[in-house]
Amino acid sequence: MTYLPNIIFAIVLFFGIGYFVRNVRKLVRNINLGQEKHVRDNKGQRWKNMALIALGQSKMVRRPIAGLLHIIVYLGFIIINIEVLEIIIDGLLGTHRIFSGIGSLYGVLIGSFEILALLVLGAVGLFWIRRNIIRLKRFVMPEMKGWPKNDANIILYFEVVLMCLFLIMNATDNAFQVSGNGNIVSQYITPLFVGLSESSVHLIERSAWWLHIIGILIFLNYLYYSKHLHILLAFPNTYYGSLNPKGQFDNLESVTNEVKMMMDPNVDPFAAPAAGSTEVPAKFGASDVQDLNWLQLLNAYTCTECGRCTSECPANQTGKKLSPRKIMMDTRDRLEEVGKNIDANNGEFKDDGKQLLDDFITREELWACTSCNACVEACPVSIDPLSIIMDMRRYLVMEKSAAPVELNNMMTNIENNGAPWPYNQMDRLNWKNE
Amino acid sequence: MSELLKVPTMAEFMAQGKQPEVLFWVGCSGSFDDRAKKITKAFVKLLNKANVEFAVLGTEESCTGDPAKRSGNEFLFQMQAVTNIEVMNAYEIKKIVTACPHCFNTIKNEYPELGGDYEVLHHTQFLKSLLDDGRLTIEGGKFKGKRITFHDPCYLGRANNVYEAPRDLIKKLEAELIEMRKCKKNGLCCGAGGAQMFKEPEKGDKDVNIERTEQALDTKPDIIAAGCPFCNTMMTDGVKAKEKESDIKVMDVAELIANADDI
Numbered sequence: 126m127t128y129l130p131n132i133i134f135a136i137v138l139f140f141g142i143g144y145f146v147r148n149v150r151k152l153v154r155n156i157n158l159g160q161e162k163h164v165r166d167n168k169g170q171r172w173k174n175m176a177l178i179a180l181g182q183s184k185m186v187r188r189p190i191a192g193l194l195h196i197i198v199y200l201g202f203i204i205i206n207i208e209v210l211e212i213i214i215d216g217l218l219g220t221h222r223i224f225s226g227i228g229s230l231y232g233v234l235i236g237s238f239e240i241l242a243l244l245v246l247g248a249v250g251l252f253w254i255r256r257n258i259i260r261l262k263r264f265v266m267p268e269m270k271g272w273p274k275n276d277a278n279i280i281l282y283f284e285v286v287l288m289c290l291f292l293i294m295n296a297t298d299n300a301f302q303v304s305g306n307g308n309i310v311s312q313y314i315t316p317l318f319v320g321l322s323e324s325s326v327h328l329i330e331r332s333a334w335w336l337h338i339i340g341i342l343i344f345l346n347y348l349y350y351s352k353h354l355h356i357l358l359a360f361p362n363t364y365y366g367s368l369n370p371k372g373q374f375d376n377l378e379s380v381t382n383e384v385k386m387m388m389d390p391n392v393d394p395f396a397a398p399a400a401g402s403t404e405v406p407a408k409f410g411a412s413d414v415q416d417l418n419w420l421q422l423l424n425a426y427t428c429t430e431c432g433r434c435t436s437e438c439p440a441n442q443t444g445k446k447l448s449p450r451k452i453m454m455d456t457r458d459r460l461e462e463v464g465k466n467i468d469a470n471n472g473e474f475k476d477d478g479k480q481l482l483d484d485f486i487t488r489e490e491l492w493a494c495t496s497c498n499a500c501v502e503a504c505p506v507s508i509d510p511l512s513i514i515m516d517m518r519r520y521l522v523m524e525k526s527a528a529p530v531e532l533n534n535m536m537t538n539i540e541n542n543g544a545p546w547p548y549n550q551m552d553r554l555n556w557k558n559e
Numbered sequence: 560m561s562e563l564l565k566v567p568t569m570a571e572f573m574a575q576g577k578q579p580e581v582l583f584w585v586g587c588s589g590s591f592d593d594r595a596k597k598i599t600k601a602f603v604k605l606l607n608k609a610n611v612e613f614a615v616l617g618t619e620e621s622c623t624g625d626p627a628k629r630s631g632n633e634f635l636f637q638m639q640a641v642t643n644i645e646v647m648n649a650y651e652i653k654k655i656v657t658a659c660p661h662c663f664n665t666i667k668n669e670y671p672e673l674g675g676d677y678e679v680l681h682h683t684q685f686l687k688s689l690l691d692d693g694r695l696t697i698e699g700g701k702f703k704g705k706r707i708t709f710h711d712p713c714y715l716g717r718a719n720n721v722y723e724a725p726r727d728l729i730k731k732l733e734a735e736l737i738e739m740r741k742c743k744k745n746g747l748c749c750g751a752g753g754a755q756m757f758k759e760p761e762k763g764d765k766d767v768n769i770e771r772t773e774q775a776l777d778t779k780p781d782i783i784a785a786g787c788p789f790c791n792t793m794m795t796d797g798v799k800a801k802e803k804e805s806d807i808k809v810m811d812v813a814e815l816i817a818n819a820d821d822i
Contacts, residue, residue: 372718373668377633381673384637410631439748439771444764493761496629496753497713502744518631531758532630539635543621544587545757553585554617556596557566 127219134216134338141342148349152426155464159419164365171364174507179363184505188433191255194248198284201245202356205238205291212338222301235307239295242288243310249284256281263432268451273352273430280353283344290340294333297326355429359506362427365420366507371498374515379407410519413480414460417516424508425457434500434510440493447493449500449510455485456513482517491517492529564600565607568617569650579614581685582652584666586659587622588788594795595658595788601817602658602682609695613656619646623665630754637673640665644675658682658813660715660787661752667719681715683725683786683812690731700819702732707815708739708780710771710794711746712787725786725812732819737778747771749793756789772797776807783809 177183182199186192211224225231256264256277264277295301296314308315318326348354386392411417434449435441441448459481467474482488494514501509521527528536535545543550572579583606589599606613624639643666647655655677657663667679680688689695707729715721722743729736741747750760750767760766772794775783783798785791788811795809810818 370664370668370719372664372714374628376637376669376672380633380637384634384641387638388641409633437745439750439767440761440763442747443760443767443770445761446763447761489761492758493763494753495713495748495750495755495767497748498717499713499745499748502717515629515631518629519633520631522631523634528630528632529758532754535754535757536627536630536632536635539622539624539627539639543639544591545622545626546587546591548591550621551618553590553620554566554568554615556585556590556599557564559596 131217131219137339137342138213138216141339141345145342145345145349148346151464151468152349152354154467155460156419156422156426158415158460158463159417159422160415162418162420164420167368170368174366174368175360175364178366178505178507179359182505187505191431194251197241197244197248198252201241201248201288204241205245207234208238208291209338209341212334216338222298225301225304225306229306232304232306235295236309239292239307239310242291245284246288249281249288253278253281263436266432266435266448266450268448268454269430269432273454276351276353277430279347280351283340283347287337287340287344290333290337294330294337297330297333299323299326299330352428352430355427355506358423358427362423363507365423367509371501374512377409377519379409408520409523410521411513411516412482412520412524414456414463415474416520417456417513421456421509421513421516422460424510424513425453425460427506428453428457428508429506430454431505433503433505434508437499437503439495439497439499445489445493446487447490449514452486452490452510452513453508456481459485482520486517488521488527491521494518563607564603566603567614569614569619569652570617572614573650577612578651580612581654581656581680582647582650583613583615584623584655584657584659584662585615585620586657586662586788589658590620592788592792594791598658598788598791598811598813601811602686602813604817605686605689605695605813609689611689611694616646616650623662625661625665626754626757628665628669629752636669640670640673640675644670644673647675647677652677654678654680656680656682656685658786658788658811660712660718661789664714664718681719681721681724681786683715683728684721686813686816687724687727690728697731697816697819698733700732702734702782702815702819705732705734705781706737706779707732707734707782707784708737708775708778709742709784709786709812710739710749710775710790711743712785712790713746713748713752715786716743716746725784728812728816729784732815734782734815737780739774739778741774747774749787749790751789751793756792766797768793768797769800772801776801776803780807782815783807784812784815785809786812 182192182196185195211222214223215221255261292311292314295308295311297318302308302312302315318329348357408416414422428450430450432450438447438449462479463474466477491514494511496511496515498511501511538545538547542548567579569579569582585599588595590596621643622639623643624636627639628636655666657666657679660681663679663681666675666677670677686695690697709725709729711722726736747770748767749771775794783794785794791809791811798804798807798809
């Protein structure tokens, strides 16, 4: 019987982590539905970017209030997790506060966890007020209704509950309070339990301990269904983020090949494809998530819907439908839908008559973009909504010939006159004599 | 004044068996747009004054393909790119300067992969180097003490991290450089990029250039300085819409320098 809690703990831990691993595999599978993209160059710079942007939060603090609050919650999250390690060891071995043997250092550690827990509670409270009382514009935009709004609040409630359980667990741990080693915050909570019998206090302590670890496991598994995945994916996403100047858009290789053939006088324009060639002509641009590359799909899962991109977007600021955040949210929603479709059809995607274009992202949104890169610059975790917009424009123009009429005129002018306006190329130097 | 401009072409240089120091890529706007042609001429005056051996492609120049690419027409872009690269490689071009950030970005960043490797400079960077090397001198002249705000072109600033060259030039005029609330990395677009220049905007409550012009007007400037012919058009239209065109001028940085002592 004495081993029963250890066994229950091991089972809870096994299923908690097991289900998470299952979801991570699904996540990786979905991201790999995207096209190949090679980003293995310049590892040094990539590690540096990850260290600065994700670990160092360098872009978060561009907005000082949100940045500071976020750093508190982020530090709290990372540091308090050292405590989780102790909980897991205690749970499996049936020990109690196994690290307390290290003496005064333990007090310093737990003491700083307690202070952080209190700071996190404060920061989360302010976050909640910003979202629900002050209602900052970027949190109440059209794409933030329903699940995205609830998701954001659920995350905050989770954090409040976990921090409270951590402090209550410490406050009701009699031996810990008696030792006076690290109970900086919890000593002020202990008086709340005065008058209860020793066994009731112990019961509260045990319950808080169990609920804390179970809560953490539930939160871990909540991630996959939530925008909160960024706590994990921000790291690979900043690592793989573009190292090129922002103005550099990729040159489509498939097009380069065609253009080379067109310019090469030795190519036989009527040549039949080589016998046995099963090569399917590449599709130009993207109409659905599978046409995007894996990095764009990773971007979509990494987005935590903070809306900094949208609040910097010139189109959005002037009332157009385009919202870069919605581009990312739509991409993820469609990718999830495709993933579920594959799960339901034994590993193969069955056409559902839907696609990312039109069913999720409208043409009006795509054509409103000025390609100014404000959204890319604003993202604290190196997401690039512009590349998705460009790939979808490419599909519209090259596969569907569906550019706005004025743009078609502009392109016809370039084709015929070498300028976007109907002027003759032979007049290009006339300004000299005017 | 036009007879004073020396604008040799690459073909002329080639005929003499010479190579210019730099190719001036004029761009479509600089060649055809009435307002932008003035910028082109101002820049040429400065090149002439500094005795820079430059050449233009003239009728051999064609659109870089930028608006086609940003519209999604990768085919047309690459056709344009490959054609331009063939011409420039035939002339063995090494160094290019242009007054258009869109041409600048495209040739600098997107041409190398297609076989066109050149050193590419924005005209503000080039002018800065002329000043630094003492080949060109300016004094404050008539812009001394004037309030000038600089609008960052997206394809120069955020796209290529060039923020200081145009500002250094404005400071050389002994003018008072005042920054807009949204500047440099956080600069707001003028509304022309991504081929928006060539189409009507989508439905909204305001045009982007009006929003940006309002931000510029908040600084109470005498002059709004630009570094891009398209931004120039958008901001000029914005100032007109606000009926401020008699008080506030929109000028390219090259024009400011050329006009400073009326060369």
